[in-house]
Amino acid sequence: MLKNQFLEIRNFVTVAQAGSFTSAAQALGMTGSALSKSILRLETRLGTKLLHRTTRRVSLTNDGDSYLSDCKDAMAILDEAENRLGSAQHLPAGRVRIDLPTAFGRRYILPSLLELSTRYEQLELSITFSDRTTDLMDDGIDLAVRVGALGNNMDLVARKLGEHRRVICAAPLYLERRGMPQTPADLKQHDCVVGWPLGQKPSWLLKNTDGVTEAHEIPVRHEIGDCEAILAATLAGCGLAQVPTWLVEDYLRSGALVSVLDDQAADALPVHAIWIKTPYIQPKMRVVIEALLLLATAPGSKFEAL
Structure with a gap:
């Protein structure tokens, strides 16, 4: 009209x-x-x-x-x-669509978001979990948490939340049976458990003799498209896996898992909250972003490099 x-x-x-x-x-x-x-x-x-x-x-x-x-x-x-x-425009109200890393999002981010929703009764959340990179605009996502380096996208805003380290580990039973790898080259003689491939050759990040992090191609025994399922396979003695430290720290302390090639461990991966750039951040988005920043800076935060 x-x-x-x-x-x-x-x-x-x-x-x-x-x-x-x-x-x-x-x-x-x-x-x-x-x-x-x-x-x-x-x-x-x-x-x-x-x-x-x-x-x-x-x-x-x-x-x-x-x-x-x-x-x-x-x-x-x-x-x-x-x-x-x-x-x-003044109160956090309306729907926010959020995409989170699968295991980390469920364990450490989701509880804070659910608490936020009880504090603001008009705030509505649509939460998905994925370890694959999604396009915020194409997929209708308002905010995402991403682990790893970000591309140069001028349409997005990124706030660094912290860093994650990764460790290669295996169950003692597996190492007794197959031996302890001493160099990255030794990985070629081992069973490796990886996430679902995205078209590229399977590889793990490790430092070379010059201290530079680079990808090392590995032989794959099992492909499992879920981080916690990879942990279960590793605990069961199915092979070596490169996983985030926060996922296995308790098992490493208890001896249920043993880390290998620690001297070649790759640099920590950055963790960012990203959202589409707009002239004005609505209150519903602002409270979610602030909750993530508060969670990331809390004592003992799992966003810190461990």
């Missing part, structure tokens, strides 16, 4: 409620002549007479009375929508 049509409807409702062109014109800041022409245009467009005009007052025709009722209902809906959006 065109802007002029909205104005004509507003003018008609004002005249009908005032019962006078003169009073309505004063309320609208218009001349009586301009207001009369506006009503005539509306009647012409609708093909019916809406008002009976006399020298002293204005009254509604049957069609006018019915149309006024519909117009008032429509304006009430618009007023409610504007009030709702207006309040949403």
